[in-house]
Amino acid sequence: MVRTAVRTVTLNVYHVGDECVNRYIASAPHTNYFSNLVSFFRNQCMDLNRLVSETLKNPGPDSTSAIIAAVDEIEDNLYYFSDVISAGIPDVGRLITDSILMLLIFPILLPSLRLLDVNDMQSGVVTSLYLLCCILRIVKIKDLANTIVMALFYPLEALTTFSRGKVNGYISDRSFTSVSQEPDNDNIAKCNAECLTVNVPNPSSSPSE
Template identity: 85%
Template structure:
């Protein structure tokens, strides 16, 4: 079956899309024998849907009719081979990023398939998989507005009670990889700039408020680590000391810009959370005692 992958069909035809989805539907479990076909089929479907979005609306009509997003979820469930979820996340990311038709985006975000993928228990011990997952979250956040965000949250009454995209993203806010942390910041800023009052109340209510105090605590640790690094370098300079210090300073500077961007998003409660955390975590315990010591030293000199 797999040898006829491209045989007698135009690579960018609706016939090819139909063939790929039909063959995927026949797969009962992903094995070493069929994984290459599954991966290539997922990759090709992303290409075909991007092509169709630009040239022929019937591609997406077929995509909806055959419930291909549901098929993606099914494939994920029956696969234990890490390369398959890698490709699936990349495929959905490509779809989200490249589909320009608003109706198509609304469809992708509906039916809870996206939220299922967001909350799926991927093996994040695999660094490559984590990277693809974070890119997937970032792609989704790039399509957020007041209309699309309603498809990704659960509402009870007038209040948001669940927002998997945001909650899962901030889980990795303090990951050791700077690229992951940067992507998480992008996701959160996209959320903050949506301007939805119910979403704003959600992110500024417990337990999600812990994120902002943890941000300042993380910044404090970075600053103290930089201080130790500089002190150590003065005593034992090494060939890479300067570059290491510059990297540490750049990360601290990035965080300061991030704090500014959060406050600039114009969510009053979030702005207060940031400023209050700065006071409680940085100013009061660190700067004020330092000022007091300086004043005492001046008095002793006089």
């Protein structure tokens, strides 16, 4: 109830439409709230994967209800992200979408789609596909969808982040089961939509198999 009340109040503020209010919301240290919110969302996604993995190994009477509750929380957060972005504050929208890419999709979800062992249950693959579908279905941002689709067809190394002419990205091969280091939220807060570029290799120059 408290969380719902806070979100209602904040959304009312975000939809005021005043330029001074927008600058205040999109300035430091207030932007840390959105980065921390995406970090919290990432942890929820990892908790969901653990629930699914444990349920596959040791099914229990409460497993289904726990997974459903976790899914509801994740979708609720995604709808909140969508509502915040729809408020029309460009810097906040870019911060949220970039944070989702750099904190969750690039380092965790996409690498988890790589099948390393055909004999493994690969519950992380199923969870990653579900989360990607949820993000695309609820957070309807064209640039976000285009980047995810591009990343599915090209190696993650082709997706690089540049800030002020220097590489300032966070891409790794970590999956749900191996997370030991977290990116700097300050760097994520400084990133904007213009700095995200996709280096598409020339198909004619690709090596033959």
